[in-house]
Amino acid sequence: DxxxxxxxxxxxxxxxxxxxxxxxxxxxxxxxxxxxxxxxxxxxxxxxxxxxxxxxxxxxxxxxxxxxxxxxxxxxxxxxxxxxxxxxxxxxxxxxxxxxxxxxxxxxxxxxxxxxxxxxxxxxxxxxxxxxxxxxxxxxxxxxxxxxxxxxxxxxxxxxxxxxxxLQVPDYETRIEILERKMKNDGLEMPKEVIKYLAYNINSNVRELEGALISLLAQSSLNKREIDLDLAKRVLRNFVKTSSKEITIETIQKMVCEYFDVPYDKLLQKTRKREIVQARQITMYLAKAFTKNSLKTIGEHFGGRDHTTVIHSCQTVKDLMDTDSTFRESVMELQQKVQLAAM
Ligand code: ADP
Ligand code: MG
Structure with a gap:
């Protein structure tokens, strides 16, 4: 039948x-x-x-x-x-x-x-x-x-x-076994710590558990990247409601500086060097997206700029993301880093 x-x-x-x-x-x-x-x-x-x-x-x-x-x-x-x-x-x-x-x-x-x-x-x-x-x-x-x-x-x-x-929600050990069996059936492997991480965090139902596993496998092959805990954490943001940590403007500033290899004090000064201007604009954009600070407060964190500068920066970033794919990738990657930091 x-x-x-x-x-x-x-x-x-x-x-x-x-x-x-x-x-x-x-x-x-x-x-x-x-x-x-x-x-x-x-x-x-x-x-x-x-x-x-x-x-x-x-x-x-x-x-x-x-x-x-x-x-x-x-x-x-x-x-x-x-x-x-x-x-x-x-x-x-x-x-x-x-x-x-x-x-x-x-x-x-x-x-x-x-x-x-x-x-x-x-x-x-x-x-x-x-x-x-x-x-x-x-x-x-x-x-x-x-x-x-x-x-x-x-x-x-x-x-x-x-x-x-x-039928109840399977306990942690059973969830591990379910994941391991699925992997084995598909001839795949992943680090035990990742299996444990998924099994621990997804405790709603088996379909979601499978969904997370499938997303993780897809992300890994799309990004040509080994499955590790970092990738699992990123993927899981879409599956579990995490009590997100408060992320600060300073945290974002430091992440952007590290990402673009820009000295922290340069980011705050009035330097007009193109790389630094862009890094600064992206930082403002992320600060607006990921913190609850007002435009005025964000401006103050960049050597006392006013809120119109922040508005202009956010708009510039959006425009550039539409037209410049390299730029967009950088911003997306940074977004993911900030998201992870907030986990
Ligand atoms: P329901 O009909 O209750 O909504 P399903 O039978 O469709 O749920 O199960 C959802 C998914 O979880 C299916 O892919 C199923 O194979 C899987 N699943 C559920 N329980 C188990 C289990 N104990 N072992 C292995 N896979 C399971
Ligand atoms: Mg059913």
Whole structure:
């Protein structure tokens, strides 16, 4: 069935305290579909915690162990759309009949049933028939069944007949294992300290963890740069809300001086040498972007210039970034340095 994607397996669904019950129940169901007390098996948990992966693994494993069984994976949205199509064509009985021939029915994201009363009626008929015939049902939901709003009570009470198992955010060790497995599967490597850094800082869900890993790999290949902690920190700024440190005008001044190899006192004096003027303008621009200081205060930090000079500098930098790619790259690189310093 095209709805089952073979990339999702139990083998690559890393077990941890966060998912042990659900994962083991899923294995049992795949081994003995319809014959355990886990019927229906309801897997619930918030976004990105592995509901689809686990539900798909159950489907794939069932097919592998029981090639003659009819296994169907469908999202509740697709189920509803199909139902509505059949309903328009006066073919609801065909629809129900089709589903009643399935041995293992997996419906993903049943929370979306809340906007579909008639689809719920059809699902109720299908559920009853399958359950009575000893067929297996597997459902996933983004919340525990008791909190499913807009789902008929008679359905909810049937969801409670079997086992409801939740997925939690994997703990730190499990997150490390998940990252290591992904890397290994792709034949890639990265320093352990970077893996630890990602696993430690991304503790929302597995999808975000993977997203961070993918960004990091992309950044590394785009910039032709080895993956190291520095790069990881830079990439992670887009993923985690960091309690950013207050960055000062002086800090930015020193960073720019170091970057362009300009003496600190020259930056503040009235030198008109082109490199120094540009460095000064960029510093003002960054000070405006990264600090909460007024234009007046920023001007004062450059040997008592007034706020119109600061405005003019910021505008010059913006214009140059549009027209001069070397200049733009320097500013972008400095921006990243300042951002990192604020982490
Ligand atoms: P959900 O359906 O709950 O929103 P998904 O099943 O789509 O979440 O999982 C999001 C991503 O995280 C997928 O790429 C999935 O393979 C991965 N994932 C989730 N849990 C695990 C796990 N325990 N081991 C390995 N990968 C996982
Ligand atoms: Mg999903």
């Amino acid at each position: 095209p709805q089952l994607n073979p990339i999702y397996t139990f083998e690559n669904f890393i077990e941890g305290d966060s998912n042990r019950v659900a994962r083991r129940a899923g294995k049992t169901v795949a081994e003995k579909p319809g014959a355990s007390s886990f019927n229906p098996l309801v897997i619930y948990g918030s976004v990105g915690l592995g509901k689809t992966h686990l539900a798909q693994s159950i489907g794939n494993e069932t097919k592998r162990l029981h090639p003659n069984k009819v296994v169907l994976y469908v999202s509740s949205e697709k189920f509803i759309n199909q139902f509505q199509d059949h309903s328009r064509n006066n073919a609801i009985n065909d629809f129900i009949h089709f589903y009643q021939l399935i041995d293992v029915l997996i419906i993903d994201d049943v929370q979306f049933f809340n906007r579909a009363e008639k689809s719920q009626d059809a699902f109720f008929a299908i559920f009853n028939h399958l359950h009575q015939s000893g067929k297996q049902l597997i459902l996933t939901s983004d919340k525990p069944p008791k909190d499913l709003e807009g789902v008929q009570e008679r359905l909810l009470s049937r969801f409670r007949w079997g086992l409801s198992a939740d």
